[in-house]
Amino acid sequence: xxxxxxxxxxxxxxxxxxxxxxxxxxxxxxxxxxxxxxxxxxxxxxxxxxxxxxxxxxxxxxxxxxxxxxxxxxxxxxxxxxxxxxxxxxxxxxxxxxxxxxxxxxxxxxxxxxxxxxxxxxxxxxxxxxxxxxxxxxxxxxxxxxxxxxxxxxxxxxxxxxxxxxxxxxxxxxxxxxxxxxxxxxxxxxxxxxxxxxxxxxxxxxxxxxxxxxxxxxxxxxxxxxxxxxxxxxxxxxxxxxxxxxxxxxx
Amino acid sequence: xxxxxxxxxxxxxxxxxxxxxxxxxxxxxxxxxxxxxxxxxxxxxxxxxxxxxxxxxxxxxxxxxxxxxxxxxxxxxxxxxxxxxxxxxxxxxxxxxxxxxxxxxxxxxxxxxxxxxxxxxxxxxxxxxxxxxxxxxxxxxxxxxxxxxxxxxxxxxxxxxxxxxxxxxxxxxxxxxxxxxxxxxxxxxxxxxxxxxxxxxxxxxxxxxxxxxxxxxxxxxxxxxxxxxxxxxxxxxxxxxxxxxxxxxxxxxxxxxxxxxxxxxxxxxxxxxxxxxxxxxxxxxxxxxxxxxxxxxxxxxxx
Numbered sequence: 001x002x003x004x005x006x007x008x009x010x011x012x013x014x015x016x017x018x019x020x021x022x023x024x025x026x027x028x029x030x031x032x033x034x035x036x037x038x039x040x041x042x043x044x045x046x047x048x049x050x051x052x053x054x055x056x057x058x059x060x061x062x063x064x065x066x067x068x069x070x071x072x073x074x075x076x077x078x079x080x081x082x083x084x085x086x087x088x089x090x091x092x093x094x095x096x097x098x099x100x101x102x103x104x105x106x107x108x109x110x111x112x113x114x115x116x117x118x119x120x121x122x123x124x125x126x127x128x129x130x131x132x133x134x135x136x137x138x139x140x141x142x143x144x145x146x147x148x149x150x151x152x153x154x155x156x157x158x159x160x161x162x163x164x165x166x167x168x169x170x171x172x173x174x175x176x177x178x179x180x181x182x183x184x185x186x187x188x189x190x191x192x193x194x195x196x197x198x199x200x201x202x203x204x205x206x207x208x209x210x211x212x213x214x215x216x217x218x219x220x221x222x223x224x225x226x227x228x229x230x231x232x233x234x235x236x237x238x239x240x241x242x243x244x245x246x247x248x249x250x251x
Numbered sequence: 252x253x254x255x256x257x258x259x260x261x262x263x264x265x266x267x268x269x270x271x272x273x274x275x276x277x278x279x280x281x282x283x284x285x286x287x288x289x290x291x292x293x294x295x296x297x298x299x300x301x302x303x304x305x306x307x308x309x310x311x312x313x314x315x316x317x318x319x320x321x322x323x324x325x326x327x328x329x330x331x332x333x334x335x336x337x338x339x340x341x342x343x344x345x346x347x348x349x350x351x352x353x354x355x356x357x358x359x360x361x362x363x364x365x366x367x368x369x370x371x372x373x374x375x376x377x378x379x380x381x382x383x384x385x386x387x388x389x390x391x392x393x394x395x396x397x398x399x400x401x402x403x404x405x406x407x408x409x410x411x412x413x414x415x416x417x418x419x420x421x422x423x424x425x426x427x428x429x430x431x432x433x434x435x436x437x438x439x440x441x442x443x444x445x446x447x448x449x450x451x452x453x454x455x456x457x458x459x460x461x462x463x464x465x466x467x468x469x470x471x472x473x474x475x476x477x478x479x480x481x482x483x484x485x486x487x488x489x490x491x492x493x494x495x496x497x498x499x500x501x502x503x504x505x506x507x508x509x510x511x512x513x514x515x516x517x518x519x520x521x522x523x524x525x526x527x528x529x530x531x532x533x534x535x536x537x538x539x540x541x542x543x544x545x546x547x548x549x550x551x552x553x554x
Contacts, residue, residue, distance in 0.1 A: 007354025015342050085338035089397065091304055092332055093355035094324035251265070251305045 005099035008090060012107030016073055023111065027069055028118040031061045035123050038183060048185045049216040055127035056210075058120070059137075060182035063209040065119045066141050067202065070112030070148040071155070071173050074104045078156025079165050082248075091250065097243035101153065101236075108149025109142060116141060129213055136212030136221050143228050144205035148173070150235045157248050176202045186218050201231045254313070255280040255405045255436035256301065261310035263296055263460075270296040272460040273310070278438060278453075280315075280404070283431050285451030285468070286440045287541060292457040294440045295335055298409050302332045314405055328356060331403035333395050335410045335440075339382040345369070345393055346378045349400055356401035368396045371426045373419075388419045395423065399430075406430065407438045412446065424450065448472075448537040456544050464544045468537070473508075475540040479533040480505040480513060486525030492516075504533075 016023040039054040046053040081087035090100065131137065151173070159165040180202035186194050197203050198219075208224030211217035217224070243249070256278040263271040271293045278284045286294050299305035301312050303319050303326070311318060317325035340348060346365065353361040369375045372392040377385060382393065391411065398406060408427070412420050428450070431437050441447055447454060447468075454471055456464040464471060481504050488496070488503060497504045505516060513532075520527065 003357055004355050007351060010354070011351050018342055081340075084341070085334075085336045086340045088304065088332075088334050088338060089340065089352060090355065092302055092327060092330075093352070093401075094327040094357070095355060096324075246306060250303065251299075 004093055004095040005103050008095060008100065008103035009106055012073070012077060012103060013110055015077060016107070016111050023069070023073070024115055024118055027065050027115050028122050031065050031119040032122050034061055035126060039126065048188075049214065051214055051216075052127060055129055055214075056185075057183065058123045058127060058129060059210040059213045060206055061123065062116045062119045063141065063144060063206050064177050064180075064182045066112035066116035066145050067148045067177055067205065068173065069115040070108040070145040071152040071169070073108040073111040074149050074152030075156040075159075075165055075169070076152075077104070077107075078153065079159055079162060082156070082160070083162070087249070097246075098240065101150075101240055101243055104153050105146055105149040108152055109145035112145035112148065113141060130215070131213060132215035133212050133221075136208055138212075139225065140205055140209035140212065140228065143232050144202075144209065147201075147205070147228070147232050147235055150232075150239045153239050154235075154242065157242060160248075176200055180206045181218065182206055201227055204228050253280050253316070254278065255282065255315055256438065257311075257313040257316075258297070258301070259311050261297070261300060261307045261312060263293075263300060263305060263307050269460050271300070271307070274457075274460070274462055276455055276462060276465070278405075278436060280436050281431070281434055283437045283450055283452050284439065285447040285454040286438060286457065287444070287447055287454060288440075288457035289545065293460040294457055295409055296460075297457070298332065298407050298438075298440070301407065302330060303327060328401060329404050331398035331401065331406045333398045333406075333408045333411050335413070337387060337390050337394070339385075339390050339393065341381070341383045344379050344381050345374060345385070345396075348382060348393060349396055352397045353400040358401055361400060364402065365396075365400065368399050371429075372396055373422055388415055391415055392419065392423075395426075404434070405436045405438070409440050410442065411439070412441060412443060420446075444537040444541055454537075456541065458545060464540075471540050472535040472537065475543045477506045477508050477535055478510075480507060480516065481531050481533055482520075482527050483529040484520070484525045484527050486523065488525060489519070489523045492519060492523070 035054070035057060038057055042053045044053075048056045078087070081090070155165055155168040159168060179197065180200055181197065186197040186203065189197065204219060204224035204227040207217045207219050208221045208228060211221040211224070254277050256276070258274055258276040261271055261274045262269070274293070274297060286297070288294050296305055300307045301314065301319060303323055306320070313319065314326040315329040317329060319326040343351065349365045349368070350361065353359075353365070366375075369378055372395060374389070374392050374396060377389055382390065385393065395408070395411060398408075406427070411423060415423075424446070427437055439447065439451060451468055453467050454464070455462050466474070481502050483501050484503060492505075493503075495505065507513060507516070
């Protein structure tokens with residue numbers, strides 16, 4: 001690990017892994033609870049795209065965990081480093097802003113994938129899941145994780161205090177992920193809300209991810225790929241630009 | 252003598268506060284250099300600009316000939332900074348922190364050097380302790396160790412002894428002195444002027460973002476401070492002698508620059524019939540220099 005980038009990446013992974021009960025086990029348990037409650041209420045009453053509700057819900061919960069944990073990883077690491085001041089340890093060495101970005105985002109993706117895999121492992125025996133088109137599963141998990149990891153970098157750099165970060169999380173990330181079709185097909189929504197959901201990029205992440213399991217989805221996976229890919233490029237450019245300017249990191 | 256640090260016309264504003272105002276400073280390789288000034292004078296801002304933590308509005312800064320912006324990788328590789336704030340990463344042990352810090356600088360196998368630093372800073376027994384479990388003084392030692400993992404030729408210590416006990420101070424200064432003797436350039440900021448006086452070969456004083464004094468420690472002491480002959484006497488001091496002296500609590504203080512002045516002075520006092528009960532000679536000290544410079548009695552710096 002004789003490289004600034006790989007060391008920072010390793011350190012970021014080690015950081016969440018050392019407190020895995022909080023960063024991995026807890027979100028897996030939360031998802032399991034969602035599954036138990038929602039499937040208890042809705043299984044047998046609702047079928048979506050011809051799929052039983054529990055089976056439909058599982059990929060949604062997995063992807064929601066990927067996204068929320070990817071965001072949590074970079075944002076909480078950065079805000080903690082900023083508030084405690086140990087951010088200087090990564091600002092003093094010869095690490096470029098691009099390496100900095102890549103290390104934080106990749107570690108976020110790893111955390112997202114680890115938690116997502118944990119949720120999948122904990123839930124897949126509740127319902128038969130097809131793995132119809134696994135390439136989509138992987139593509140959307142990686143891109144979704146990278147997007148939320150990147151948003152986490154932005155939020156972590158922007159927020160000066162923990163409550164500002166919490167606001168970012170509660171008023172932006174949570175509504176976007178919950179109102180994205182994790183628990184339902186947007187086709188079941190009234191037209192206005194259906195139209196609104198189509199403006200939510202997280203909808204395409206969930207929908208594309210779910211397409212990988214069942215081969216059916218609300219939107220074409222290619223459209224989802226285009227939207228999610230476009231968001232990833234835009235956010236990457238935006239975040240890199242913040243880091244290059246040293247926004248709130250280098251006065 | 253090549254320059255370890257070259258700072259040219261560096262200015263920096265934070266809002267309406269001029270933190271640095273056209274600072275020029277050059278520190279030669281191998282120097283032990285002191286950066287003094289009251290709180291808010293710009294010492295930390297200057298160090299931060301050197302380390303790339305703060306971007307100067309204008310001017311340029313170089314470490315070992317490498318510009319801190321244009322050639323930041325080389326500049327940072329040559330610079331070790333001990334920050335003023337007592338910061339640490341609570342997730343890791345002392346050794347993990349040092350290995351990670353080495354990796355940031357691209358150094359993979361650094362165990363031998365890490366062991367040596369730990370030994371020199373009295374940290375060996377704490378190597379596998381979590382950072383959270385350490386006392387303030389121990390955390391301070393780790394901060395010093397973290398600044399040294401990449402063997403930087405230039406080491407900047409920003410108030411390393413603030414709130415630190417006597418033992419650590421002595422351990423720290425012994426180690427830093429050895430590093431200096433081995434050729435490392437040391438830049439130190441401190442509010443303990445006796446430390447600066449005994450350690451630093453050259454000193455710059457900052458006030459409101461400007462360099463208001465810059466010279467060797469010896470010359471600063473000569474220029475702004477003098478020896479003092481202090482004596483306690485019950486007799487009537489002759490007027491011509493009293494005019495050049497200060498009196499307080501039965502003690503008379505006669506400033507002098509050259510020891511040849513002492514004998515004639517004492518002869519005059521004896522001739523006046525004053526009996527001397529006690530006598531001491533005070534050396535010039537940096538505190539007096541500092542106070543006089545900060546009161547604006549400094550000349551405009553030569554360069």
